[in-house]
Amino acid sequence: MGKDMTRRDxxxxxxxxxxxxxxxxxxxxxxxxxxxxxxxxxxxxCDNLGYGDVGCFGSKKNRTPHLxxxxxxxxxxxxxxxxxGVCTPSRASLMTGCYPxxxxxxxxxRGGPVLFPVDPKGLNPEEITLAQVLEGRGxxxxxxxxxxxxxxxxxxxxxxxxxxxxGIPYSDDMVAREDGSRPPLPLMRNEAVIxxxxxxxxxxxxxxxxxxxxxxxxKDRPFFLYLPHAMPGSTRTSxxxxxxxxxxxxxxxxxxxxxxxxxxxxxxxxLKQLGLDDRTLVxxxxxxxxxxxxxxxxxxxxxxxxxxxxxxxxxxxxxxxxGKVPAGRTCDExxxxxxxxxxxxxxxxxxxxxxxxxxxxxxxxxxxxxxxxKSPHEAFYYYYLAQLQAVRAGRWKLHLxxxxxxxxxxxxTRRSEAELYDVAADVGESRNxxxxxxxxxxxxxxxxxxxxxxxxxxxxEGTGQRPAGWVKDPKPLRKxxx
Numbered sequence: 088m089g090k091d092m093t094r095r096d097x098x099x100x101x102x103x104x105x106x107x108x109x110x111x112x113x114x115x116x117x118x119x120x121x122x123x124x125x126x127x128x129x130x131x132x133c134d135n136l137g138y139g140d141v142g143c144f145g146s147k148k149n150r151t152p153h154l155x156x157x158x159x160x161x162x163x164x165x166x167x168x169x170x171x172g173v174c175t176p177s178r179a180s181l182m183t184g185c186y187p188x189x190x191x192x193x194x195x196x197r198g199g200p201v202l203f204p205v206d207p208k209g210l211n212p213e214e215i216t217l218a219q220v221l222e223g224r225g226x227x228x229x230x231x232x233x234x235x236x237x238x239x240x241x242x243x244x245x246x247x248x249x250x251x252x253x254g255i256p257y258s259d260d261m262v263a264r265e266d267g268s269r270p271p272l273p274l275m276r277n278e279a280v281i282x283x284x285x286x287x288x289x290x291x292x293x294x295x296x297x298x299x300x301x302x303x304x305x306k307d308r309p310f311f312l313y314l315p316h317a318m319p320g321s322t323r324t325s326x327x328x329x330x331x332x333x334x335x336x337x338x339x340x341x342x343x344x345x346x347x348x349x350x351x352x353x354x355x356x357x358l359k360q361l362g363l364d365d366r367t368l369v370x371x372x373x374x375x376x377x378x379x380x381x382x383x384x385x386x387x388x389x390x391x392x393x394x395x396x397x398x399x400x401x402x403x404x405x406x407x408x409x410g411k412v413p414a415g416r417t418c419d420e421x422x423x424x425x426x427x428x429x430x431x432x433x434x435x436x437x438x439x440x441x442x443x444x445x446x447x448x449x450x451x452x453x454x455x456x457x458x459x460x461k462s463p464h465e466a467f468y469y470y471y472l473a474q475l476q477a478v479r480a481g482r483w484k485l486h487l488x489x490x491x492x493x494x495x496x497x498x499x500t501r502r503s504e505a506e507l508y509d510v511a512a513d514v515g516e517s518r519n520x521x522x523x524x525x526x527x528x529x530x531x532x533x534x535x536x537x538x539x540x541x542x543x544x545x546x547x548e549g550t551g552q553r554p555a556g557w558v559k560d561p562k563p564l565r566k567x568x569x
Contacts, residue, residue: 124436125224125226125309125434125435125436126309126366126367126368126408126411126434126435127226127305127309127310127311127312127363127366127367127368128221128310128311128312128367128368128369128370128431128434129302129311129312129314129354129358129367129368129369129370130181130311130312130313130314130369130370130372130427131314131316131350131351131354131369131370131371131372132178132181132232132313132314132315132316132372132373132374133316133318133319133347133372133373133374134174134233134258134259134315134316134317134318134319134320134321134373134374135174135319135320135321135373135374135375135376135377135378135379135383135392136319136344136347136373136376136377136383136403137373137376137377137383137384137385137386137392137398137403138376138384138385138386138387138388138397138398138401138402138403139384139385139386139387139388139403140319140344140377140383140384140403141154141155141344141348141403142154142155143155143157143158143159143163143403143405144163144403145384145386145387146384148335148336148337148341148382148384149335149337149341149344149345149348150335150345150348151344151345151348152348152352153348153349153351153352153355154348154351154371154405156352157351157355157369157371157405157407158405158415159414159415160407160409160414160415161369161405161406161407161408161412161413161414161416162405162406162407162412162413162414162416162417162418162454162456163403163404163405163416163417163418164404164405164406164418164422164453165404165417165418165419166401166418166419166420166421166422166462166510166511167372167401167402167403167404167422167423167424168400168401168402168421168422168423168424168467169181169372169373169374169375169400169402169423169424170186170187170400170423170424170425170468170470171187171193171200171375171400171470172375172376172392172393172394172395172396172399172400172471173200173201173375173392173393174200174201174233174235174258174321174374174375175187175192175195175200175201175202175235175236176192176193176194176200176201176470177374177375177424178234178235178236178315178374179192179210179236180423180424180425180446180447181217181374181424181425181427182210182214182216182217182218182236182247182428183210183214183215183216183217183425183428183445184217184425184426184427184428184429184439184445184446184447185214185425185444185445185446185447186425186446186468186470186542187470188470188473188542188543188549188552189444189446189542189549189551189552189553190210190211190214190553190555191211191552191553191554191555192208192210192236192555193470193472193473194472194473195208196208198472199496200393200472200496201235201257201258202235202236202237202238202257203257203261203269204238204256204257204261204269204270204563204564205238205268205269205270205561205562205563206237206238206239206561207239207557207558207559207561208237208555208556208557209236209237209238209239209241209242209555209556209557209558210236210237210242210247210555210556211553211554211555211556212241212242212246212247212556213553213556214553214556215440215443216247216248217248217311217313217427217428217431218230218244218247218248218249218311218313219247219248220248220428220431220432220435220437220439220440221248221309221311221431221432221435222248222250223437224309224435224436224437225308225309226308226309226310226311226435227250227301227304227305227308227309227310227311228248228249228250228251228310228311228313229249229250229251229252229253229297229298229301229310229311229312229313230244230249230251230252230253230254230313230315231251231252231253231254231294231297231298231301231312231313231314231315232253232254232255232294232313232314232315232316232317233254233255233256233257233258233259233315233316233317234252234254234255234256234257234315235256235257235258235315237256237556238256238257238561238564239558239561239562240278240558241556241558242556243256243275243278245277245278249313251277251301252275252276252277252278253274253275253276253277253293253294253297254274254275254290254294254315254317255272255273255274255275255285255290255317256273256275256564258317258320258321259272259285259287259290259317259318259320259321259322259326260320260321260322262284263284269563270283270563270564270565271283271284271565271566272284272285272287273285273564273565273566274286274290275564279567280564280565280566280567281566282566283564283565283566287317287320287326288326288327288328288329288332289328290316290317290318290326291316291317291318291326291327291328291343291346291347291350292328292346292350294314294316294317294350295349295350295353295354298312298314298350298354299353299354299357302354302357302358302361302363303357303361306361306362306363309435311431314354315374316347316350318343318344318346318347319340319343319344319347319377319379319383320343321378323379324339325338325339325340325342325343325379326339326343327339327342327343327345327346328346330346331343331345331346331349337382338381338382340379340381340382340383341382351371354369355369355407364409365408365409365410365411367408368406368407368408368411368412368431368434368454369406369407369408370404370405370406370427371404371405371406371407372402372403372404372405372424373402373403374402375392375393375399375400375402376388376390376391376392376398376399376400376401376402377391377392377398378391378392378393385397385398385399386398387514387515388401388514388515388516389514389515389516389517390516393496394471394494395469395470395471395476395477395486396516397484397510397514397515397516400469401514406454408454411454411455412454412455412456413455413456416456418453418454418456419511420453420460420461420462421462421464421467421479421481422448422450422453422462422463422464423447423464423467424447425445425446425447425448426447426448426449426450426463427447428445428447429445429447429448429449430447430449430450430451430454433449433451434451443553444551448463448464449463450462450463462481465480465534466478466479466480466531466534466537466538467479467480468534468535468538468542470542471493472493472496473543473544473545474489474492474493474544474545475487475535475538475539475542475544476489476492476493478531478534478535478538479510480530480531480534481511482509482510482511482512483507483508483509483510483524483527483531484507484508484510484516485505485506485507485521485527485528485531485532485535486503486505486506486507486508487503487505487532487535488503488504488505489502489503490502493545504521505521505528505532506519506521507519507520507521507524507527507528507531508520
């Protein structure tokens, strides 16, 4: 074993060795190996796509036949949440199974909402990602798309449990600056920049090809494909390939949504053609609600992305696994992207990390449509940057009374009174019933105080917070000179 082998290499070798040993023992007993028994996983994550932007969630603007068919063949989760109304913290939760404040990725290094190019901050290398959990079970792993958890080497997907990476390391609007403080938007393969600036019109097509290539190459073993699209994106103009540009009737935003629908259809068709349909759990959702007020839609939910309204953090979600997830079903129990890590871990025959707090819960019974299955979450917390702004428990959501409620990334504040909504019946948060249910307000206020102690709040560290990762001398990602 070479002297320069990294700790990650050693862990991977040990995990693969254990998997091979287990496979050998199973074969000797004439039983299927763990690789043969465990399902594969595909997670497709859109960027800034709203609750009402696809047909099966009510869109009349965008044509999404593949997603509509996916919903007919699977289950719609209608109270499925991300943990932030903005990119980096939301994605951190999907990868770690934790609230963003838990892993200190609720703000970037400059106090803003996300990480930026050449940021010294990123996801701590000591955090255990969903990819690492599955890698330890012998899964092939790939991240294809927008990462946004740090662009410095220790934070890249290839250091966080992914065998392969192809994509852009942060948002598509983080392009080059004339002063040189930001490089041209890089497209990467593994840890090398292969194109700069990336051709954003072709990203969805190329991500789709790379995803199908990965699935095909690993058809005989369990795999985890994480496909975080760059679109509809963070710019005023979305991007789409020639075959979709100008075809939607809903501007470039609609073009991008319809191309994502096509991409999902291609991936589902490949799984079927390869005989992997009934062995693959596919989850399709978005990282936060739409912020495009001209073409995007979060209806019937209230508000827009980058807030703590339902439209910012309650996402369209479709789950498909023929024979395991009921077809044509709707589940309105509260669940979250944080739940994917413990749920996938159990399905892969392992468990979440036991040496740290994981906020996500196993939602396998909900996905399976088990009779009487309920949300495993007693409460769910809505943070805006460092500030706790709302709590949901069961059908009730309380917007907290605050002396200075943050309402923009620039720091503007306003006083807020307690507002209580029945978000099971009043998804638009239109009828404040706080005066009628003081007992519910008190109960949710108690949950809020628990969160403040554990996760923190403005000017208050939580006892359960863990540090982010940092590098001393960050360098821009650039394409090597010819």
